[in-house]
Amino acid sequence: MRRTLILLGGLLVCAACQVAAEPADRPVVLAESFEGDVAGWRLVLNRGAEGDMAGDDGGVLGSRCARVTPRLLNAPDDRQLSTNVHLRYETLELRAGTPYVLSAWLRSDGRRPLRIKVRRNSVEESVSSGPMEIGPTWERFEFAFALPIDYPDGVPQILLGDSTRPVWIDAVTIAEASAADLAPADYVTFAQALAGPSASLVRFVSDFEDETHAWQLRLNRGAEAELACEDGNLCVTPSALSAPTDQQYPTNVHLYAPTVSLRAGIEYVFSARLRSDGPRAASLRLRAADGPGTVGGPEFEVGETWGRHEWTFTLDEDMPEAVPQVLAGYDLRPLWIDDVILAEAGVGDEPPEGCVARGRLWLRPEVVAGDVSEAGPLSGLVELATDLPDSVRVHLAVDMFGADGLRLMLGTGDAPNLAIDIAGDGVTVGDARHEISPAGWRAGEAVTLTLERLDSASRLIVGETLELALPATDFTRAWIGSTTPGQGVRVLAAEGYEMLPTERPDGSTEREEFADPITGRRVVRLTHSPFNDKHAYYDISPWSPDGSRIAFSSALPGTRDAAIHVMDADGTDIRTIAEGDSFSMHTGAFPIWAPDGRSIYYHTHFEDDGGARVSGTARVRLETGEIDHIPLGVRQVSWATGRLLWMENGRDEDDPVRGLYSAAPDGGDVTLLCRTTDIEALSPTREMHDRCAKLGLTNCKWSPDGSKVMVVLVGYDGRGSQLVKEIYIADADGGDLRFVMTFAHHHIWHPNSRQVIGNCADGLYIVNADGTGRRKITDLAQGHPSYSPDGSMIVTDCYGGEYTDMLVLIDAETGAVEPLCSVPTVHGRSHETGTHPH
Numbered sequence: 011m012r013r014t015l016i017l018l019g020g021l022l023v024c025a026a027c028q029v030a031a032e033p034a035d036r037p038v039v040l041a042e043s044f045e046g047d048v049a050g051w052r053l054v055l056n057r058g059a060e061g062d063m064a065g066d067d068g069g070v071l072g073s074r075c076a077r078v079t080p081r082l083l084n085a086p087d088d089r090q091l092s093t094n095v096h097l098r099y100e101t102l103e104l105r106a107g108t109p110y111v112l113s114a115w116l117r118s119d120g121r122r123p124l125r126i127k128v129r130r131n132s133v134e135e136s137v138s139s140g141p142m143e144i145g146p147t148w149e150r151f152e153f154a155f156a157l158p159i160d161y162p163d164g165v166p167q168i169l170l171g172d173s174t175r176p177v178w179i180d181a182v183t184i185a186e187a188s189a190a191d192l193a194p195a196d197y198v199t200f201a202q203a204l205a206g207p208s209a210s211l212v213r214f215v216s217d218f219e220d221e222t223h224a225w226q227l228r229l230n231r232g233a234e235a236e237l238a239c240e241d242g243n244l245c246v247t248p249s250a251l252s253a254p255t256d257q258q259y260p261t262n263v264h265l266y267a268p269t270v271s272l273r274a275g276i277e278y279v280f281s282a283r284l285r286s287d288g289p290r291a292a293s294l295r296l297r298a299a300d301g302p303g304t305v306g307g308p309e310f311e312v313g314e315t316w317g318r319h320e321w322t323f324t325l326d327e328d329m330p331e332a333v334p335q336v337l338a339g340y341d342l343r344p345l346w347i348d349d350v351i352l353a354e355a356g357v358g359d360e361p362p363e364g365c366v367a368r369g370r371l372w373l374r375p376e377v378v379a380g381d382v383s384e385a386g387p388l389s390g391l392v393e394l395a396t397d398l399p400d401s402v403r404v405h406l407a408v409d410m411f412g413a414d415g416l417r418l419m420l421g422t423g424d425a426p427n428l429a430i431d432i433a434g435d436g437v438t439v440g441d442a443r444h445e446i447s448p449a450g451w452r453a454g455e456a457v458t459l460t461l462e463r464l465d466s467a468s469r470l471i472v473g474e475t476l477e478l479a480l481p482a483t484d485f486t487r488a489w490i491g492s493t494t495p496g497q498g499v500r501v502l503a504a505e506g507y508e509m510l511p512t513e514r515p516d517g518s519t520e521r522e523e524f525a526d527p528i529t530g531r532r533v534v535r536l537t538h539s540p541f542n543d544k545h546a547y548y549d550i551s552p553w554s555p556d557g558s559r560i561a562f563s564s565a566l567p568g569t570r571d572a573a574i575h576v577m578d579a580d581g582t583d584i585r586t587i588a589e590g591d592s593f594s595m596h597t598g599a600f601p602i603w604a605p606d607g608r609s610i611y612y613h614t615h616f617e618d619d620g621g622a623r624v625s626g627t628a629r630v631r632l633e634t635g636e637i638d639h640i641p642l643g644v645r646q647v648s649w650a651t652g653r654l655l656w657m658e659n660g661r662d663e664d665d666p667v668r669g670l671y672s673a674a675p676d677g678g679d680v681t682l683l684c685r686t687t688d689i690e691a692l693s694p695t696r697e698m699h700d701r702c703a704k705l706g707l708t709n710c711k712w713s714p715d716g717s718k719v720m721v722v723l724v725g726y727d728g729r730g731s732q733l734v735k736e737i738y739i740a741d742a743d744g745g746d747l748r749f750v751m752t753f754a755h756h757h758i759w760h761p762n763s764r765q766v767i768g769n770c771a772d773g774l775y776i777v778n779a780d781g782t783g784r785r786k787i788t789d790l791a792q793g794h795p796s797y798s799p800d801g802s803m804i805v806t807d808c809y810g811g812e813y814t815d816m817l818v819l820i821d822a823e824t825g826a827v828e829p830l831c832s833v834p835t836v837h838g839r840s841h842e843t844g845t846h847p848h
Contacts, residue, residue, distance in 0.1 A: 058085020094171035109187035140595030193540030391491035415493035420485035521581035544598030563598035590614030640677035650716030659706035683744030
């Protein structure tokens with residue numbers, strides 16, 4: 011069964027301080043806490059991208075951190091890449107074959123992706139993590155890698171060109187991995203279970219003495235205005251409230267702030283000091299960053315003298331990404347703004363007792379304070395974790411908030427057998443004392459800890475670099491608290507995971523069973539290892555045509571070297587059938603069964619007849635192990651006809667004609683089914699095509715009976731916003747091409763081969779293959795929908811609303827929704843980034 015880690019406390023952003031380094035058994039190559047400046051790091055902007063880097067307050071490992079704010083991801087008509095905006099360190103010497111771990115604490119002001127990369131400075135050689143998703147709370151992210159050759163000029167990079175959301179960075183380290191034969195599995199993120207929103211009390215530091223504090227001006231419907239800092243406050247001067255003949259709205263001219271997390275049932279006060287040079291109106295509003303939801307306050311009459319205007323409200327539902335706004339589109343008179351505050355009701359200008367000011371937020375963390383009425387070694391402590399596995403790693407960031415010292419107790423059952431005390435001048439482990447230099451951590455400040463047990467050897471890492479070997483002791487539980495009864499500490503961030511050997515012997519089984527904690531249904535886990543285990547896409551069945559076997563691919567964290575596996579459908583007899591080098595975090599090596607169940611296609615690189623390295627598809631025959639190479643990026647194999655299907659979107663002179671292609675099972679008889687230009691000519695949104703920086707075909711699909719093909723045209727602007735997404739249907743030979751519908755994402759055939767479904771903005775829709783009979787099935791518009799074989803039920807995952815992180819069943823006729831089981835997807839981790847319940 012899966013091991014469970016339980017933590018009591020809160021997850022909040024706060025100050026910390028790095029502990030001085032001492033000799034360690036895991037050599038540290040790089041340790042940067044940004045306390046002084048950002049020396050050694052520089053911001054690189056490519057292809058016309060714009061952004062800035064600066065030191066900032068509120069680090070997790072110290073009072074300071076680095077902040078990178080992308081403002082433009084690329085120049086017009088140029089290609090958008092994650093490398094267009096990236097943070098780069100000076101060169102380091104890294105050795106081939108040595109296992110390294112690059113870790114960093116990261117956060118943003120909302121969900122956004124990034125990647126971690128290590129490249130050479132002199133040649134095009136690099137290793138890269140998959141996409142990681144970070145959010146508004148500090149989290150530690152790790153990228154484990156081993157280099158194929160020496161990097162005498164290795165350059166660590168944090169790639170930020172996927173979003174204009176700012177990123178805060180702290181405690182970047184590169185260290186040699188302590189156990190090359192172990193890797194993480196079964197992550198448990200404590201934050202969601204413990205803390206809820208990152209701040210229960212929020213205050214904007216909005217005195218505007220020297221900057222706008224991230225407030226921005228938004229103009230809609232042709233409105234015109236200017237924003238300036240004047241005499242220590244903001245001034246908005248509208249010159250046009252709307253374009254001619256357009257409706258005038260207060261929101262046409264408004265200021266908006268970075269998102270904050272607000273909870274339902276709490277009374278908040280949103281206030282601002284305002285004035286104008288004559289009578290005019292203004293108002294305050296909140297809107298959801300990820301949807302249309304808004305909550306608006308009353309109109310205020312603003313005059314020539316400063317006045318504080320307040321709006322008190324209570325939300326019916328949580329708003330995890332609320333955008334505060336000051337609406338100014340009522341009048342052309344200028345509006346001066348100062349001291350904008352959003353706080354819990356009853357909070358004045360000073361933080362109440364128990365809160366701490368960090369940057370632009372007041373935080374009220376939960377106190378970890380145990381029962382001091384009972385005597386004994388656990389007096390004043392609370393349980394941190396239970397049922398710890400044999401090999402485990404736990405990361406903590408703990409704020410002392412004035413406490414004299416931190417105590418960590420380890421043991422089994424109710425009997426602790428090892429005490430660890432961390433105070434301002436040293437760390438005591440049992441009877442051994444370890445000094446901390448005067449320049450290091452001080453009592454009352456925050457500290458980061460890593461508790462680790464690998465192959466029965468345990469150690470504690472304090473502040474990322476001070477490593478202490480722990481005496482041999484058996485422990486399955488941990489407790490935490492203050493060294494002084496009556497004082498409390500606060501857990502700011504916590505993460506734990508089990509460590510497993512990286513060997514996967516043939517013939518093994520990793521099957522486990524458990525009851526879903528929400529629905530109680532029986533869930534069978536088929537693989538349990540440190541590997542990334544992936545099958546292809548949600549419309550590509552991992553089951554063999556006869557249902558007796560399952561195909562999937564695996565890779566170790568941070569690598570693209572894939573192993574293609576087959577196991578029996580009950581999870582037994584896992585065996586490796588082939589190897590490749592094109593593993594992706596989303597779909598692995600994209601294994602696809604041939605219709606006879608005797609061979610499997612997968613993506614890889616190989617050498618062509620001329621010795622050049624090319625990307626394509628391999629086909630392994632299960633009985634003999636014989637492998638054939640096909641220089642095509644196969645997207646799907648028809649189980650009805652065996653024909654291969656793929657898209658060509660290249661625009662270089664030597665690239666094939668852009669369009670949809672099919673071929674025989676061996677890659678011969680290549681046939682162009684539809685030209686992309688012919689599809690574009692049928693598009694009802696042709697006038698938008700010139701605005702698309704990328705326009706081409708994606709995720710096209712054979713019908714189940716092989717008689718038709720679904721063609722999908724998609725277009726994005728230079729910032730990655732989707733402008734075009736349309737479904738077309740053609741006969742299997744490309745004839746009778748016709749437009750069917752526009753949609754938003756994730757489309758699939760009905761088993762009858764006569765209808766298709768797709769997620770649209772307001773729900774899941776079904777439509778006939780000739781474009782008629784469009785009907786909404788349900789308002790649920792998310793996830794990866796798939797049909798039951800008889801077409802009566804649809805299963806999909808949900809990532810928002812009532813069924814967040816769940817699989818649900820949908821009645822295909824009535825649209826009735828039934829929760830099936832929870833899917834605790836893992837994001838931003840080194841081994842399961844981008845997990846989707848396909």
